[in-house]
Amino acid sequence: MxxxxxxxxxxxxxxxxxxxxxxxxxxxxxxxxxxxxxxxxxxxxxxxxxxxxxxxxxxxxxxxxxxxxxxxxxxxxxxxxxxxGCPMAEQIDQKMITWLKDKYPKHTIVAYINTTSSLKTAVDVCVTSSSAVRIINNIQNDKILFVPDKNLGEWVAQQCPDKEFVFFRGGCPTHMRIRKRDVEAARKDHPNAKLLVHPECLGEVTDLADFAGSTTEIMAYAKDSSEKEFIIGTESSIVQHLQFECPDKQFYLLSRECVCHNxxxxxxxxxxxxxxxxxxxxxxLTDDVIKGAKKSIERMIELGR
Structure with missing residues (x-):
């Protein structure tokens, strides 16, 4: 076939x-x-x-x-x-969360949704890359422990200056392989292109971007923009999808490292x-895991409104 x-x-x-x-x-x-x-x-x-x-x-x-x-x-x-699987989701477990809770008892534990359901049972609230800033600003506590993605957490922290952050030193291996040198090379090759990146990238990359946002937000930006050339700093498949959806525009991959093998x-x-x-x-999943994980997701929906 x-x-x-x-x-x-x-x-x-x-x-x-x-x-x-x-x-x-x-x-x-x-x-x-x-x-x-x-x-x-x-x-x-x-x-x-x-x-x-x-x-x-x-x-x-x-x-x-x-x-x-x-x-x-x-x-x-x-x-x-x-x-x-997701390497980032596997970087932290309940045992580590228990240790972090003991070390930072006054902090609200915020977990990126890219985590296992088991881990979600042990945190206060989940967030997505597109909702994290809004949700964290709506949390009354000014002390935030963000897990597992340090890069996303630092990007969120820049937009939530009234909060005090502690980070777990995890992250997405695919996005972490993208470096400042990749930005410099892509800018040189495509000087008229806008650089759109995911906030899972290192700060040295997001700081140089024209736009940082979730995958959905990146695609929406490219489709709605009057610009005609874009450098895409997230998983390589997004370039392919945008090429189909916007055949009148040019899309370039930021780095050959932008590939999620999973x-x-x-x-x-x-x-x-x-x-x-x-x-x-x-x-x-067990009933306890379903109940516990759903609680942190429902809290995300509540705070994200």
Missing amino acids: NTRELQDKIIALKKEKGMCILAHAYQSHDIWEVADFVGDSFALSQYAASVPQDTVIMCGVRFMAETVKVLSPQKRSILANPLA MKMTTLADVYQCLLGRSGEEIN
Whole structure:
């Protein structure tokens, strides 16, 4: 089969079996084209909760499939490729959070949503890259312990000067590989291009950007802008998607290091095999984990309004 034939089979199968396909923005475009919804990690889980289908296939990484299960425990959440994890989500566990709580008892613990559901049970509130500033400004406590992404945390701290921050020294390996020298080289090659980066990048990169924001915000900026050239400082698939959506504009990858190998694991064939019941992993969480993780997510929704 070629790509189009496989996509047609997937579309027919998902309708026949009553399954919903979700794709994170970092998935390849051939997967985007068969998905019912494409978005960031939290938007995907919110969409899953709203659809009538009782089985959801997540084309993303493990913590995203877990979040779907937390918000929709009555549904089956299937991770399309069981090997697809998130290195940042695995950098910190409950034992470390317990130690941090003892060390910083007066701090509100804020966790990036890119964490395991188990970790979410031990924190006060979750945030996304697009909602972090608003949520932290709405927290009454002026002492914030931000985990696990130090780069995102420092970027948020710049916009929340009334808060006192402590950071866990974690982060996204993909975004952390991007350096100031990459910005300098890209600017030299494309002097008329706007630089759009994700705040998971190092400060030496975000400080030089024309815009820093979530993946969804980066794409919206590029599509809405009257500018015609953009350097993209996040996962490489975003360049491909923008090339499809804005064929009249030019998009350049900031660095050849902008590749998330975990996101690249999921293939169109994986999705097909999941629909046939031959592949994928159903996510199962205990009632205690679901209840505890949901509490920090609900707090995020409350403070993010």
